[in-house]
Amino acid sequence: MSQVKVAIVPVTPFQQNCTILICEATKKAAVVDPGGDVPLIRRAIEQTGAQVEKIFLTHGHADHAGGAAELREILGVPIEGPHVADKFLLDSLEAASARFGFACRNVAPDRWLEEGDTVAFGEASLDVRFCPGHTPGSVVFINEPMQFCLVGDVLFEGSIGRTDLPGGDHATLMKSIKTKLLTLDDAMTFISGHGPLSTIGAERLNNPFLQQLA
Structure with a gap:
């Protein structure tokens, strides 16, 4: 398994962690x-x-997917993800971003992702887990050998994703976290859509939203 280097670029007024x-x-x-x-x-x-060979999307919110159409056009590479349940969000990015004061374009990925899929670039690959709740089509990307994953807005240091936006559901999010993320090793480092990195073990111990799942 090839080693993977990570660069994080905060973007949009929401300081979303775009990750290379x-x-x-x-x-x-x-x-x-x-x-x-x-x-x-x-x-x-x-x-x-x-x-760059690929663009991956964890979910369909404007601060995560808003630049995908433009970047695909410039680089000539395919977009993979999220799950098709987020199509309604990707179809309305332009309207959504206008409400938040930044412009973006609607986008359709070249490949929708499902539980158990794999995405790859170079000699590296990531396993896909379907983690609805923050949005209906959220996915996370996991590299078990290197013990890191990208979780979008499913889980944060000390917090969890919002569920008060269209398609969000708290019970579904908690089930996703319990069955798809807390089954990972405690040493697994995760990159969230916003804020600092953390580990599954640290959140299992310290995240107040997860205490009910212990």
Whole structure:
């Protein structure tokens, strides 16, 4: 399994963690959740010296997917994810982003993702788990050998994803966290859609929202 280098680029007024994953062996890369500020993302890609092969989306909210259509157009690479249940969100990105004061375009991925799928770039790969609740079509990307994953807005350091937006459901989110994330090793580091990195073990112990799941 190739080692993967990670670069995080906060984008949009929501400071969403757009993440560039680089396969060290091949210098091929994937961009996860390019929510906006595409010139900033492009500069970050250039600084890594890597060649982007794919764009991955964890879910359909504007701050995560808003720059995906533009970046796909510029780079000529496919978009993979999220689950098709988020199609209604991706179909209305333009209207949604206008309400938040930043512009983006609606987008349709080249591949919808399901539980058990794999996404790949260079010699690196990530397993896909379907984690609805924050949105109906949220997915997370897991690299077991390197003990890291990208969880979008499902889980945060000390908190969990919002469920008061269209398609959100608290009980569904808690079930996703319990069955798809808390089954991972305590040492698993996760990159959230916003804020700092954490580990599954730290959240199992300290996250007040997870205490009821213990």
